[in-house]
Amino acid sequence: MSQKRLAVIGATGSIGRATLDVCRRFPEEFDVRALAVRSNIEELKKLVDEFKPKYVVIYDDVAASNFALYDESVKVLVGHEGLMQLIDEGMDHIVFASSGTEAIAALSASLDRKIEVSLANKESLIVAGPWIMEKASLADPLRPIDSEHNAVWQCLLGEDLNEIEEIILTASGGPFLHSSYEEMKLATPSRALKHPTWSMGSKITVDSATLLNKGFEVIEASYLFALPIEKINAVVQPDSLAHGCVRFSDGSVKMFLSEPDMRIPISFALSYPKRLKIGHLFHRLAITEKWKLDFLRLDENKFPCYSLARRALQMGNAYPPIIVGADEVAVEAFVKGKISIVDIFPLLEKVLLSYNGPSNLNGLEEAISLVEFGRRIARELCRLFSERR
Numbered sequence: 001m002s003q004k005r006l007a008v009i010g011a012t013g014s015i016g017r018a019t020l021d022v023c024r025r026f027p028e029e030f031d032v033r034a035l036a037v038r039s040n041i042e043e044l045k046k047l048v049d050e051f052k053p054k055y056v057v058i059y060d061d062v063a064a065s066n067f068a069l070y071d072e073s074v075k076v077l078v079g080h081e082g083l084m085q086l087i088d089e090g091m092d093h094i095v096f097a098s099s100g101t102e103a104i105a106a107l108s109a110s111l112d113r114k115i116e117v118s119l120a121n122k123e124s125l126i127v128a129g130p131w132i133m134e135k136a137s138l139a140d141p142l143r144p145i146d147s148e149h150n151a152v153w154q155c156l157l158g159e160d161l162n163e164i165e166e167i168i169l170t171a172s173g174g175p176f177l178h179s180s181y182e183e184m185k186l187a188t189p190s191r192a193l194k195h196p197t198w199s200m201g202s203k204i205t206v207d208s209a210t211l212l213n214k215g216f217e218v219i220e221a222s223y224l225f226a227l228p229i230e231k232i233n234a235v236v237q238p239d240s241l242a243h244g245c246v247r248f249s250d251g252s253v254k255m256f257l258s259e260p261d262m263r264i265p266i267s268f269a270l271s272y273p274k275r276l277k278i279g280h281l282f283h284r285l286a287i288t289e290k291w292k293l294d295f296l297r298l299d300e301n302k303f304p305c306y307s308l309a310r311r312a313l314q315m316g317n318a319y320p321p322i323i324v325g326a327d328e329v330a331v332e333a334f335v336k337g338k339i340s341i342v343d344i345f346p347l348l349e350k351v352l353l354s355y356n357g358p359s360n361l362n363g364l365e366e367a368i369s370l371v372e373f374g375r376r377i378a379r380e381l382c383r384l385f386s387e388r389r
Protein backbone atom coordinates (compact mmCIF):
# COMPACT_ATOMS: atom_id res chain seq x y z
CA MET A 1 0.00 0.00 0.00
CA SER A 2 1.40 3.44 -0.90
CA GLN A 3 1.86 6.21 1.61
CA LYS A 4 -0.28 9.36 1.48
CA ARG A 5 1.81 12.41 0.57
CA LEU A 6 0.73 14.83 3.26
CA ALA A 7 1.08 18.58 3.85
CA VAL A 8 0.37 20.08 7.26
CA ILE A 9 -0.41 23.79 7.25
CA GLY A 10 -0.02 25.07 10.81
CA ALA A 11 2.47 22.34 11.73
CA THR A 12 3.72 23.98 14.93
CA GLY A 13 0.27 24.60 16.43
CA SER A 14 -1.90 22.46 18.66
CA ILE A 15 -3.70 20.69 15.78
CA GLY A 16 -0.51 20.52 13.71
CA ARG A 17 1.37 18.78 16.52
CA ALA A 18 -1.50 16.35 17.11
CA THR A 19 -1.57 15.57 13.37
CA LEU A 20 2.15 14.93 13.31
CA ASP A 21 1.84 12.66 16.32
CA VAL A 22 -0.62 10.52 14.36
CA CYS A 23 1.84 10.49 11.41
CA ARG A 24 4.70 9.58 13.73
CA ARG A 25 2.81 6.48 14.87
CA PHE A 26 1.94 5.37 11.33
CA PRO A 27 5.01 6.00 9.16
CA GLU A 28 3.84 3.34 6.72
CA GLU A 29 0.65 5.35 6.05
CA PHE A 30 1.93 8.91 5.77
CA ASP A 31 4.80 10.61 4.01
CA VAL A 32 4.98 14.06 5.59
CA ARG A 33 5.98 15.98 2.45
CA ALA A 34 5.39 19.55 3.53
CA LEU A 35 5.14 21.63 6.69
CA ALA A 36 3.82 25.19 6.77
CA VAL A 37 4.15 27.68 9.62
CA ARG A 38 3.88 31.40 10.15
CA SER A 39 7.19 32.21 11.87
CA ASN A 40 8.16 29.63 14.50
CA ILE A 41 11.29 28.38 12.79
CA GLU A 42 12.88 26.93 15.94
CA GLU A 43 10.04 24.38 16.23
CA LEU A 44 9.99 23.96 12.47
CA LYS A 45 13.67 22.98 12.47
CA LYS A 46 12.95 20.17 14.94
CA LEU A 47 10.09 18.93 12.76
CA VAL A 48 12.25 19.10 9.64
CA ASP A 49 14.92 17.01 11.38
CA GLU A 50 12.34 14.41 12.34
CA PHE A 51 10.04 14.22 9.31
CA LYS A 52 12.44 15.27 6.55
CA PRO A 53 9.80 17.01 4.41
CA LYS A 54 10.57 18.00 0.83
CA TYR A 55 8.96 21.43 1.29
CA VAL A 56 8.43 23.97 4.02
CA VAL A 57 6.27 27.07 3.71
CA ILE A 58 7.12 29.98 5.99
CA TYR A 59 4.51 32.72 5.83
CA ASP A 60 6.63 35.40 7.46
CA ASP A 61 9.38 36.48 5.08
CA VAL A 62 11.89 37.52 7.78
CA ALA A 63 11.55 34.10 9.42
CA ALA A 64 11.87 32.48 5.99
CA SER A 65 15.18 34.21 5.29
CA ASN A 66 16.44 33.15 8.74
CA PHE A 67 15.55 29.55 7.94
CA ALA A 68 16.82 29.60 4.34
CA LEU A 69 20.11 27.77 4.80
CA TYR A 70 19.09 25.42 7.60
CA ASP A 71 18.72 22.33 5.44
CA GLU A 72 19.55 22.57 1.78
CA SER A 73 17.58 19.45 0.91
CA VAL A 74 14.35 21.27 1.83
CA LYS A 75 12.71 23.65 -0.63
CA VAL A 76 11.58 26.82 1.16
CA LEU A 77 8.39 28.47 -0.11
CA VAL A 78 7.46 31.87 1.27
CA GLY A 79 4.32 33.77 2.19
CA HIS A 80 0.92 33.62 0.53
CA GLU A 81 2.54 32.71 -2.80
CA GLY A 82 4.32 29.86 -1.07
CA LEU A 83 1.06 28.42 0.27
CA MET A 84 -0.47 28.64 -3.21
CA GLN A 85 2.59 26.98 -4.79
CA LEU A 86 2.41 24.13 -2.32
CA ILE A 87 -1.01 23.13 -3.63
CA ASP A 88 0.60 22.25 -6.98
CA GLU A 89 3.38 20.10 -5.55
CA GLY A 90 1.62 16.75 -5.81
CA MET A 91 0.11 16.33 -2.33
CA ASP A 92 -2.50 13.61 -1.81
CA HIS A 93 -3.91 15.17 1.34
CA ILE A 94 -3.58 18.59 2.96
CA VAL A 95 -4.36 19.34 6.59
CA PHE A 96 -5.51 22.93 7.10
CA ALA A 97 -4.56 23.55 10.71
CA SER A 98 -3.38 27.14 10.67
CA SER A 99 -5.13 29.81 12.70
CA GLY A 100 -6.59 32.90 11.03
CA THR A 101 -7.85 33.49 7.52
CA GLU A 102 -4.70 33.50 5.38
CA ALA A 103 -5.03 29.94 4.09
CA ILE A 104 -8.56 30.36 2.67
CA ALA A 105 -7.36 30.83 -0.92
CA ALA A 106 -5.11 27.76 -0.62
CA LEU A 107 -8.04 25.73 0.72
CA SER A 108 -10.21 26.85 -2.16
CA ALA A 109 -7.47 25.96 -4.67
CA SER A 110 -6.99 22.52 -3.08
CA LEU A 111 -10.69 21.79 -3.48
CA ASP A 112 -10.57 22.95 -7.11
CA ARG A 113 -7.86 20.35 -7.67
CA LYS A 114 -9.87 17.65 -5.83
CA ILE A 115 -7.12 17.14 -3.28
CA GLU A 116 -8.31 15.47 -0.06
CA VAL A 117 -8.51 18.01 2.72
CA SER A 118 -8.73 17.68 6.48
CA LEU A 119 -10.08 20.96 7.78
CA ALA A 120 -9.48 22.23 11.30
CA ASN A 121 -9.33 25.93 10.44
CA LYS A 122 -12.84 27.08 11.30
CA GLU A 123 -12.35 30.64 10.07
CA SER A 124 -12.31 29.29 6.48
CA LEU A 125 -15.82 27.91 6.74
CA ILE A 126 -17.24 30.80 8.73
CA VAL A 127 -15.87 33.37 6.28
CA ALA A 128 -16.14 31.45 3.03
CA GLY A 129 -18.58 28.58 3.70
CA PRO A 130 -20.97 29.38 0.83
CA TRP A 131 -18.15 29.31 -1.77
CA ILE A 132 -16.09 26.54 -0.20
CA MET A 133 -19.09 24.22 -0.06
CA GLU A 134 -19.83 24.83 -3.75
CA LYS A 135 -16.55 23.04 -4.43
CA ALA A 136 -16.69 20.32 -1.80
CA SER A 137 -18.76 17.46 -0.59
CA LEU A 138 -18.54 15.98 2.87
CA ALA A 139 -15.79 13.38 3.21
CA ASP A 140 -14.76 13.41 -0.43
CA PRO A 141 -12.77 15.53 -0.40
CA LEU A 142 -13.58 17.73 2.65
CA ARG A 143 -13.14 16.07 6.05
CA PRO A 144 -13.95 18.12 9.12
CA ILE A 145 -11.52 17.87 12.04
CA ASP A 146 -13.23 20.29 14.43
CA SER A 147 -14.28 17.73 17.05
CA GLU A 148 -18.03 18.41 17.02
CA HIS A 149 -18.26 18.40 13.23
CA ASN A 150 -16.13 15.32 12.97
CA ALA A 151 -18.49 13.72 15.50
CA VAL A 152 -21.57 14.71 13.50
CA TRP A 153 -19.94 13.46 10.30
CA GLN A 154 -19.32 10.10 11.98
CA CYS A 155 -22.96 10.01 13.17
CA LEU A 156 -24.09 10.67 9.59
CA LEU A 157 -22.13 7.89 7.93
CA GLY A 158 -24.55 5.69 5.99
CA GLU A 159 -27.47 8.03 6.68
CA ASP A 160 -29.75 9.97 4.36
CA LEU A 161 -29.06 13.65 5.12
CA ASN A 162 -32.70 14.49 4.32
CA GLU A 163 -33.73 12.57 7.46
CA ILE A 164 -31.85 14.88 9.85
CA GLU A 165 -34.21 16.66 12.25
CA GLU A 166 -31.60 18.32 14.42
CA ILE A 167 -27.89 18.50 15.07
CA ILE A 168 -26.74 19.10 18.62
CA LEU A 169 -23.21 20.29 19.27
CA THR A 170 -21.73 20.01 22.72
CA ALA A 171 -19.85 22.77 24.56
CA SER A 172 -17.55 22.28 27.52
CA GLY A 173 -18.85 25.58 28.94
CA GLY A 174 -15.27 26.83 29.17
CA PRO A 175 -13.45 28.06 32.29
CA PHE A 176 -16.28 30.42 33.33
CA LEU A 177 -19.13 27.91 33.25
CA HIS A 178 -19.81 28.43 36.97
CA SER A 179 -18.44 32.00 37.34
CA SER A 180 -20.43 35.15 37.98
CA TYR A 181 -20.40 38.13 35.61
CA GLU A 182 -18.21 40.03 38.12
CA GLU A 183 -15.66 37.21 38.19
CA MET A 184 -15.57 37.17 34.41
CA LYS A 185 -15.20 40.94 34.28
CA LEU A 186 -12.06 40.77 36.42
CA ALA A 187 -10.67 37.58 34.91
CA THR A 188 -7.05 37.68 33.81
CA PRO A 189 -6.00 36.30 30.43
CA SER A 190 -4.20 33.41 32.14
CA ARG A 191 -7.45 32.40 33.88
CA ALA A 192 -9.36 32.49 30.56
CA LEU A 193 -6.61 30.49 28.90
CA LYS A 194 -7.06 27.54 31.29
CA HIS A 195 -9.50 25.44 29.33
CA PRO A 196 -11.14 22.74 31.47
CA THR A 197 -10.85 19.88 28.97
CA TRP A 198 -8.89 20.71 25.80
CA SER A 199 -5.37 21.93 25.19
CA MET A 200 -5.56 24.38 22.27
CA GLY A 201 -4.06 27.56 20.82
CA SER A 202 -4.81 30.80 22.66
CA LYS A 203 -7.29 32.34 20.17
CA ILE A 204 -9.70 29.39 20.18
CA THR A 205 -9.27 28.97 23.95
CA VAL A 206 -10.52 32.52 24.58
CA ASP A 207 -13.38 31.90 22.11
CA SER A 208 -14.29 28.83 24.15
CA ALA A 209 -14.36 30.99 27.29
CA THR A 210 -16.87 33.43 25.74
CA LEU A 211 -18.70 30.58 23.97
CA LEU A 212 -18.30 32.46 20.72
CA ASN A 213 -16.52 29.28 19.62
CA LYS A 214 -19.82 27.42 19.94
CA GLY A 215 -21.62 30.10 17.93
CA PHE A 216 -18.89 29.82 15.30
CA GLU A 217 -19.39 26.06 15.28
CA VAL A 218 -23.13 26.48 14.61
CA ILE A 219 -22.18 28.52 11.53
CA GLU A 220 -19.64 25.88 10.47
CA ALA A 221 -22.23 23.14 10.87
CA SER A 222 -24.83 25.05 8.90
CA TYR A 223 -22.49 25.34 5.92
CA LEU A 224 -20.93 21.87 6.21
CA PHE A 225 -24.15 19.93 6.57
CA ALA A 226 -26.32 22.32 4.49
CA LEU A 227 -28.81 22.82 7.32
CA PRO A 228 -30.74 25.91 8.41
CA ILE A 229 -29.60 27.36 11.70
CA GLU A 230 -32.92 26.42 13.39
CA LYS A 231 -31.89 22.77 13.10
CA ILE A 232 -28.57 23.29 14.90
CA ASN A 233 -28.39 23.62 18.66
CA ALA A 234 -25.84 23.33 21.42
CA VAL A 235 -25.81 21.88 24.92
CA VAL A 236 -23.16 22.01 27.65
CA GLN A 237 -21.39 18.72 28.38
CA PRO A 238 -18.71 19.75 30.86
CA ASP A 239 -16.46 16.69 30.46
CA SER A 240 -16.18 16.96 26.67
CA LEU A 241 -16.80 13.24 26.34
CA ALA A 242 -19.83 13.69 24.07
CA HIS A 243 -19.03 15.82 21.02
CA GLY A 244 -22.07 15.83 18.78
CA CYS A 245 -25.50 14.27 18.28
CA VAL A 246 -27.90 13.87 15.39
CA ARG A 247 -31.65 13.40 15.84
CA PHE A 248 -33.32 11.74 12.88
CA SER A 249 -36.89 11.80 11.51
CA ASP A 250 -37.78 8.47 13.14
CA GLY A 251 -36.95 9.80 16.61
CA SER A 252 -33.63 8.03 16.99
CA VAL A 253 -30.62 9.96 18.22
CA LYS A 254 -27.00 9.09 17.52
CA MET A 255 -24.37 10.53 19.83
CA PHE A 256 -20.62 10.42 19.31
CA LEU A 257 -18.40 9.88 22.35
CA SER A 258 -14.66 9.90 22.77
CA GLU A 259 -12.05 11.25 25.09
CA PRO A 260 -11.21 14.90 24.43
CA ASP A 261 -8.12 14.28 22.33
CA MET A 262 -7.86 15.71 18.83
CA ARG A 263 -5.85 12.75 17.59
CA ILE A 264 -9.15 10.83 17.40
CA PRO A 265 -10.93 13.10 14.87
CA ILE A 266 -7.64 13.82 13.09
CA SER A 267 -6.80 10.14 12.57
CA PHE A 268 -10.30 9.45 11.27
CA ALA A 269 -10.08 12.34 8.78
CA LEU A 270 -6.61 11.36 7.62
CA SER A 271 -7.40 7.73 6.99
CA TYR A 272 -11.17 7.67 6.28
CA PRO A 273 -12.81 5.25 5.64
CA LYS A 274 -10.24 3.18 7.51
CA ARG A 275 -9.70 3.58 11.26
CA LEU A 276 -6.18 3.80 12.63
CA LYS A 277 -5.44 1.75 15.72
CA ILE A 278 -4.83 4.44 18.34
CA GLY A 279 -7.53 3.31 20.78
CA HIS A 280 -4.95 1.97 23.25
CA LEU A 281 -4.04 5.59 24.04
CA PHE A 282 -7.48 6.22 25.52
CA HIS A 283 -8.91 4.28 28.43
CA ARG A 284 -11.59 6.24 30.25
CA LEU A 285 -14.53 5.39 28.01
CA ALA A 286 -13.71 1.68 28.19
CA ILE A 287 -14.66 1.56 31.90
CA THR A 288 -18.40 1.23 31.55
CA GLU A 289 -19.11 1.38 35.32
CA LYS A 290 -17.87 4.98 35.35
CA TRP A 291 -19.94 6.24 32.48
CA LYS A 292 -21.75 9.33 33.59
CA LEU A 293 -22.63 12.14 31.27
CA ASP A 294 -23.97 15.47 32.53
CA PHE A 295 -25.76 17.78 30.13
CA LEU A 296 -26.60 21.39 31.05
CA ARG A 297 -28.50 24.14 29.29
CA LEU A 298 -26.30 26.67 27.49
CA ASP A 299 -27.01 29.99 29.23
CA GLU A 300 -27.34 32.52 26.40
CA ASN A 301 -27.76 35.45 28.82
CA LYS A 302 -24.47 34.72 30.46
CA PHE A 303 -22.71 33.92 27.17
CA PRO A 304 -24.28 36.33 24.64
CA CYS A 305 -21.48 35.81 22.09
CA TYR A 306 -23.03 32.42 21.30
CA SER A 307 -26.34 34.00 20.23
CA LEU A 308 -24.55 36.86 18.48
CA ALA A 309 -22.81 34.43 16.11
CA ARG A 310 -26.14 32.73 15.39
CA ARG A 311 -27.70 36.13 14.70
CA ALA A 312 -24.80 37.02 12.40
CA LEU A 313 -25.56 34.03 10.20
CA GLN A 314 -29.27 34.82 10.16
CA MET A 315 -28.54 38.41 9.09
CA GLY A 316 -26.78 37.20 5.92
CA ASN A 317 -23.49 35.73 4.77
CA ALA A 318 -21.74 39.14 5.00
CA TYR A 319 -21.90 39.12 8.79
CA PRO A 320 -19.92 36.01 9.81
CA PRO A 321 -16.72 37.30 8.11
CA ILE A 322 -17.10 40.62 9.96
CA ILE A 323 -17.37 38.88 13.31
CA VAL A 324 -14.30 36.74 12.52
CA GLY A 325 -12.17 39.84 11.80
CA ALA A 326 -13.51 41.77 14.79
CA ASP A 327 -13.05 38.85 17.18
CA GLU A 328 -9.44 38.34 16.10
CA VAL A 329 -8.69 41.92 17.20
CA ALA A 330 -10.83 41.74 20.36
CA VAL A 331 -9.24 38.51 21.58
CA GLU A 332 -5.76 39.90 20.99
CA ALA A 333 -6.68 43.03 22.96
CA PHE A 334 -7.99 40.90 25.82
CA VAL A 335 -4.90 38.67 25.87
CA LYS A 336 -2.72 41.80 25.99
CA GLY A 337 -4.70 43.08 28.99
CA LYS A 338 -6.25 46.05 27.14
CA ILE A 339 -9.92 45.09 27.50
CA SER A 340 -11.92 42.76 29.74
CA ILE A 341 -13.31 39.50 28.44
CA VAL A 342 -16.83 40.85 29.04
CA ASP A 343 -16.06 43.71 26.60
CA ILE A 344 -15.82 41.25 23.73
CA PHE A 345 -19.60 40.86 23.28
CA PRO A 346 -20.53 44.60 23.16
CA LEU A 347 -17.54 45.26 20.95
CA LEU A 348 -18.50 42.57 18.43
CA GLU A 349 -22.12 43.67 18.47
CA LYS A 350 -21.12 47.28 17.74
CA VAL A 351 -18.91 46.18 14.85
CA LEU A 352 -21.72 44.12 13.31
CA LEU A 353 -24.20 46.99 13.66
CA SER A 354 -21.78 49.45 12.06
CA TYR A 355 -21.92 47.56 8.75
CA ASN A 356 -24.42 48.90 6.27
CA GLY A 357 -23.40 47.15 3.03
CA PRO A 358 -25.22 44.27 1.34
CA SER A 359 -26.26 41.43 3.65
CA ASN A 360 -25.36 38.77 1.13
CA LEU A 361 -22.15 38.71 -0.84
CA ASN A 362 -21.22 37.68 -4.36
CA GLY A 363 -18.01 35.81 -3.69
CA LEU A 364 -14.96 34.89 -1.69
CA GLU A 365 -13.03 38.12 -2.29
CA GLU A 366 -15.86 40.22 -0.88
CA ALA A 367 -16.02 37.96 2.18
CA ILE A 368 -12.28 38.29 2.78
CA SER A 369 -12.49 42.07 2.50
CA LEU A 370 -15.20 42.10 5.17
CA VAL A 371 -12.83 40.31 7.57
CA GLU A 372 -10.58 43.34 7.21
CA PHE A 373 -13.56 45.67 7.74
CA GLY A 374 -14.30 43.83 11.00
CA ARG A 375 -10.68 44.16 12.13
CA ARG A 376 -10.56 47.88 11.36
CA ILE A 377 -13.71 48.84 13.26
CA ALA A 378 -12.74 46.56 16.14
CA ARG A 379 -9.34 48.27 16.46
CA GLU A 380 -11.07 51.66 16.78
CA LEU A 381 -13.47 50.30 19.40
CA CYS A 382 -10.71 48.56 21.35
CA ARG A 383 -8.98 51.90 21.73
CA LEU A 384 -12.19 53.43 23.15
CA PHE A 385 -12.84 50.46 25.44
CA SER A 386 -9.29 50.43 26.77
CA GLU A 387 -9.33 54.21 27.47
CA ARG A 388 -12.47 53.69 29.58
CA ARG A 389 -10.83 51.09 31.85
Ligand SMILES: NC(=O)C1=CN([C@@H]2O[C@H](COP(=O)(O)OP(=O)(O)OC[C@H]3O[C@@H](n4cnc5c(N)ncnc54)[C@H](OP(=O)(O)O)[C@@H]3O)[C@@H](O)[C@H]2O)C=CC1
Pocket residue numbers: 009010011012013014015016036037038039040041059097098099100102103120121122123145146147198199200201202203204262
Ligand atom coordinates in the same frame (compact mmCIF):
# COMPACT_ATOMS: atom_id res chain seq x y z
N1 LIG B 1 -6.70 23.35 18.87
C1 LIG B 1 -7.80 22.66 18.71
O1 LIG B 1 -8.04 21.66 19.41
C2 LIG B 1 -8.79 23.05 17.66
C3 LIG B 1 -8.50 24.03 16.74
N2 LIG B 1 -9.39 24.32 15.75
C4 LIG B 1 -9.05 25.34 14.76
O2 LIG B 1 -7.83 24.95 14.13
C5 LIG B 1 -7.04 26.10 13.83
C6 LIG B 1 -5.69 25.97 14.53
O3 LIG B 1 -5.91 26.01 15.93
P1 LIG B 1 -4.71 25.74 16.95
O4 LIG B 1 -3.89 24.57 16.47
O5 LIG B 1 -5.31 25.68 18.28
O6 LIG B 1 -3.86 27.08 16.80
P2 LIG B 1 -2.38 27.39 17.30
O7 LIG B 1 -2.34 28.83 17.63
O8 LIG B 1 -1.94 26.39 18.31
O9 LIG B 1 -1.48 27.15 15.99
C7 LIG B 1 -1.61 27.91 14.84
C8 LIG B 1 -0.68 27.34 13.78
O10 LIG B 1 -0.92 28.01 12.55
C9 LIG B 1 0.32 28.52 12.04
N3 LIG B 1 0.00 29.66 11.18
C10 LIG B 1 -0.67 30.80 11.53
N4 LIG B 1 -0.80 31.58 10.45
C11 LIG B 1 -0.24 30.91 9.41
C12 LIG B 1 -0.07 31.20 8.04
N5 LIG B 1 -0.50 32.35 7.52
N6 LIG B 1 0.54 30.29 7.25
C13 LIG B 1 1.01 29.13 7.76
N7 LIG B 1 0.88 28.78 9.07
C14 LIG B 1 0.26 29.68 9.86
C15 LIG B 1 1.14 28.82 13.27
O11 LIG B 1 2.51 28.93 12.95
P3 LIG B 1 3.57 29.60 14.01
O12 LIG B 1 3.75 28.58 15.10
O13 LIG B 1 4.78 29.81 13.20
O14 LIG B 1 2.93 30.86 14.50
C16 LIG B 1 0.81 27.54 14.06
O15 LIG B 1 1.52 26.45 13.53
C17 LIG B 1 -7.88 27.30 14.28
O16 LIG B 1 -8.65 27.74 13.19
C18 LIG B 1 -8.79 26.72 15.35
O17 LIG B 1 -10.00 27.43 15.50
C19 LIG B 1 -10.56 23.65 15.62
C20 LIG B 1 -10.90 22.68 16.53
C21 LIG B 1 -10.04 22.31 17.61
Ligand SMILES: CC(=O)[C@@H](O)[C@H](O)COP(=O)(O)O
Pocket residue numbers: 146147148170171172173174198204207208209213214262
Ligand atom coordinates in the same frame (compact mmCIF):
# COMPACT_ATOMS: atom_id res chain seq x y z
C1 LIG C 1 -11.55 20.62 20.39
C2 LIG C 1 -12.54 21.43 19.71
O1 LIG C 1 -13.18 21.00 18.79
C3 LIG C 1 -12.78 22.81 20.19
O2 LIG C 1 -13.44 23.60 19.21
C4 LIG C 1 -13.63 22.64 21.40
O3 LIG C 1 -14.93 22.46 20.95
C5 LIG C 1 -13.49 23.79 22.30
O4 LIG C 1 -14.19 23.55 23.44
P1 LIG C 1 -15.54 24.27 23.84
O5 LIG C 1 -16.60 23.24 23.77
O6 LIG C 1 -15.22 24.75 25.21
O7 LIG C 1 -15.76 25.40 22.87
Ligand SMILES: [Mn+2]
Pocket residue numbers: 146147148217
Ligand atom coordinates in the same frame (compact mmCIF):
# COMPACT_ATOMS: atom_id res chain seq x y z
MN1 LIG D 1 -14.82 22.34 18.30
